[in-house]
Amino acid sequence: MNTQISKWLLLAIISSSVFLSVLDIFIVNVAIPAIKTGIHGTDSDIQLVIALYLLGYATFLVTGGRAGDYFGRKRVFVVAMLLFVVISAVCGFAQTSWQLNAARFFQGVSAALMIPQGITYIQELFQGNKERVKALGIYGSVAGSASVIGQFLGGLLPEIDSFLEGWRLIFLINLPIGLAVVPMALLFLPPDDRRCCNVGFDYAGVLLLTGALVCLIYPLIRGRELDWPWWCIAMLAAGGIVLALFVRDQKQKLSTGRQRLPLLDVRLFGFRDFNIGMAIVLFYFMVQDSYFLINVVLLETGLGFSSSETGILFVFQGVGYVVASLVSLRLVPLFGKKVLQGGVLTMIITLALHIIVLNGPEVNRRLLYPVLFLYGAGCGSVLPSLLAVGLKNIPVELAGTASGTFSTFQQTAIALGIGVIGGIFFSNLGPLPDVTAYISAYRVATFTNMALLALVGLFMCLLPVEGMVRSESVTH
Structure with a gap:
């Protein structure tokens, strides 16, 4: 060097x-x-x-x-x-x-x-x-x-x-x-040069976790379109079995000591706040990318927006996120989870505004810009501190693996949201959808996302008021 x-x-x-x-x-x-x-x-x-x-x-x-x-x-x-x-x-x-x-x-x-x-x-x-x-x-x-x-x-x-x-x-x-x-x-x-070669690499854990998640997510996406053939049901059942085998495998490796270091430290799930935090992560991130999926398909395919116009709309959403995230990181140490709850409420209200604005073929485009900005602001009030929600009572020696588990759970929840919410949207379109069908399907999927965000707010109520700490997020 x-x-x-x-x-x-x-x-x-x-x-x-x-x-x-x-x-x-x-x-x-x-x-x-x-x-x-x-x-x-x-x-x-x-x-x-x-x-x-x-x-x-x-x-x-x-x-x-x-x-x-x-x-x-x-x-x-x-x-x-x-x-x-x-x-x-x-x-x-x-x-x-x-x-x-x-x-x-x-x-x-x-x-x-x-x-x-x-x-x-x-x-x-x-x-x-x-x-x-x-x-x-x-x-x-x-x-x-x-x-x-x-x-x-x-x-x-x-x-x-x-x-x-x-x-x-x-x-x-x-x-x-x-x-x-x-x-x-x-x-x-x-x-x-300080490689850790005295601890076995958990190849079996990687294969089991990968197999379990693919078996659970893939049929959720393909099954609706193929009218749920037997192999989709079999894959879902196999996914549950493989996931159980993965958990058992990780427990066994943890009990045998450092020579068989597990991919996931299952001791994390013995902490109540961590489990509540993972529930919040699950429901929040199921909304995150499914929101983009259903909005992009509605705007471009259903309502005829150009891709460049859609991209600019979502830039406003991104700017709202960045602005609110900078503000929220200063407010969370002072007001704790109330900041996150306010962000969730903002997201629910602005999703309702999405439904009101996107109510027919003639959309008031000017109204979309502030609505998307406000939705991004709601996201920015929640996301940067979600990591703190799940990790604030985790012992220091488990903080590293807890952070990795959080990120894995986060990405899995996004993929699950694409499968579930996307499936709800597309199943409501019908074989030859017109503008009315797109708007109707969008409403059903968006109401589902609003319900998931309501669950996020409910689980946040279960967390203690004190102890919120500042955390940085690297994903939007």
Whole structure:
């Protein structure tokens, strides 16, 4: 490593991983109608484009942290970034829905391998508390910026007239960024010679968790479209069995000591507040990306909005999120969970306003901008402190694995929301939907999201008033 390289430049290299991983969530959200047309896909195909990325990310996020300890953080970061670039190219040149969805799963896996290495590097490079807080703030700001940029580019790129179909550019845009970062990471990131090779890597845990989540999420998305064939029911049953086997496997490895370190520390679920926090995460994140899915399909396919106009609308939502998140992080230490409850209430009210504004083919477009801004503000009041809700009473020695479990649960909940809420929306469309059918399906799905947010508020009431602490979030 060149010792003259500033650690702030190293932070820029590290932050590229969270930028790309978050960008690829939000850039796809706005472009899904164009992707559906481009690959001649079905409704469930576009659900899987979102869900399989999140499943790959969720199931391998804890694994990514373990892999950095076991194989070396620099090696894992560089290999994962290179894989992300290669798989992005595969996504961009995919010819069928099967090719695209398989690539999206592995794109999520490569993102999950990158992210933990970057966070660990920040802890090592920035030793002073003040510098570390500043670095983590920059890292989180990069993620927030990626979500807004992704929404804008997801609307803009599909409309670009080039020798390639515009939707392919939303994946190929990763190539110049990744190819610039890989050699810089090889040259400048400090080597990691302190690999932890005395503890066995939990390959069985990874396979069991991956199998369980795929068996649960995939049939939820495909089953509706195929009229619930027997194999979908069998997969759901198998998913439950494999999940139970995973929990048993993790308990056994925990009881045998450090030589068989489990992927998930099941002791976490012995803490009441952690369980309540996971319930909040489940219901909140089921709403998060399903909101984008049903709104984008309604606006672009049902009401005829252009993808660029939709992208700009969601930029307003992203700006509302960023503004409110900055304010909420100052208010939470003073007012505790009341700030989060206020954010949830704002989200419910603004979803009702969505239904009122999106009530027919002639939509008042000017009203949509403040409505989406307010919805984003509600999200920004809740999301940055959700991690604190689940972890505030967790012992220090379990904080690392608790954070990884939180992130895994978060991404799994988003994929589940795409399957469940997306399924409700598409099942209410009918075979040949018109504008009225789109609006009716949207109302049913949005009322369901409002009910899920009401459950979030209910579970927040079960948390103690005192003890809320500030937390940073790197996802929007």
